[in-house]
Amino acid sequence: MRSPMSTLQHKPLNHLHQHLPFHTPKFHSRPITTAPPPPPLPPPTDPSSFASLILNSTNPHALTQTLHSPTLQWTPQLVDQIIKRLWNHALKALHFFNILSRHPTYTHSLSSFDHAVDLAARLRDYKTVWTLVHRMKSLRLGPAPKTFAIIAERYVSAGKADRAVKIFLSMHEHGCRQSLNSFNTILDLLCKEKKVEKAYNLFKVFRGKFKADVVTYNVIANGWCLIKRTNKALEILKEMVERGIDPNLTTYNIILKGYFRAGQIEEAWRFFLEMKKRKCEIDVVTYTTVVHGFGVVGEINRARNVFDEMVKEGVLPSVVTYNALIQVLCKKDNVENAILVFEEMVRKGYVPNSITYNLVIRGLCHAGEMERAIGYMNRMKDDECEPNVQTYNVVIRYFCDAGEIEKGLELFEKMSSGDCLPNLDTYNILISAMFVRKKPDDLLVAGKLLIEMVDRGFMPRRFTFNRVLNGLLLTGNQGFAKEILRLQSRCGRLTRQFKL
């Protein structure tokens, strides 16, 4: 699992699955996913059929033959769509990428390479990451600045911020020019991962060399706001003025949001009034920030007043503005009022997006209205947004909380077989649910889920392992517990090996 690309060049990735008991259901009474039928021929043409074909394939040679079939016309768009569908099954996705890498005539695009790099980096398989980068270079496709942003982001989120900085500082040696943009990007990545001190130090060292601009300063100010240090953000504001860089509306919106985030509600309100007084041409982002900011602290009336004011001032709300209002109504007011706003936005011709739907669905679930929540879930298709993994996670969670674990599992099986693969959260939600009924069979399912999640490239927390292990031992499943223990030590070896 560590190095799918480098070690399995001539071997099927699938052999990794063979020593897992996933396809041999001896430890559980009911299978979590149904056994797939043999892949149909001729080959499919749409992304979701390809995805199922790849997911269900147990014979890598046959799969390669199918995907190399001369009747197939591969395009970068199709390849990217298939990778996206396999995103939550990283090994399968990389396997697919790998098969097409050996295609006699087709050559991967830059964006497919970037996706593959992202997947390998998520698996913390850095060896594969750099193999891919070198392959991109020899094909003269890249690496592009975006490639480095992806790599740096994964290093930062794996707790290797210093390594990310090093990579940025040496990216020109990998054939990718440094620029002010890439400088701003690395600073932003560090800030978004809350490594603001580190970002600020890097900023101080290199702001001269890269000629820091208003974006650079905004990134740093936003970083301080993200960790609720509004005063530091104000210092940045002062500093940029001193250095002759004019703050723009984005700067002020960042500070405004920073006040709300830090719970400085009245400071936020005064700042907002000041922005209006100074004629700063406040925009839909400003208003959305204030509506949301008031709402999350329960000031629903003030939130609604600002919403009405923006319409009066001729600033059109966006779907995001509606989402902000709907969210706070669900949380601090009443789902029914949120639904009124939802129906109102639809009447006005706005098209709700998946976030809008997920907010309403969550609100309904929270109010115990599971049936109505499912109704909105089915309605998503009408607005060209299928239920996504977040949608499923919300509904599964609430079914389980309500003790309807079978219904949660049913939805899970639907996603596993369909075109919305479960992610880390899905597995965590379901595994936790397997402990509420105190049924021994549930623990077998929990163990199977644990194996499946590792199989799909997700790393369970130590807590999850221990919980499942204890449960299995207490219910007399020593054999299965042993197997889980072996799995854990395999995972442990992997993480330790990767701590450089």
Add this chain to the structure above:
DNA sequence: CTAGGGTTAG
């Protein structure tokens, strides 16, 4: 993926 507003957890 050069910056600002909207899903998410006890």
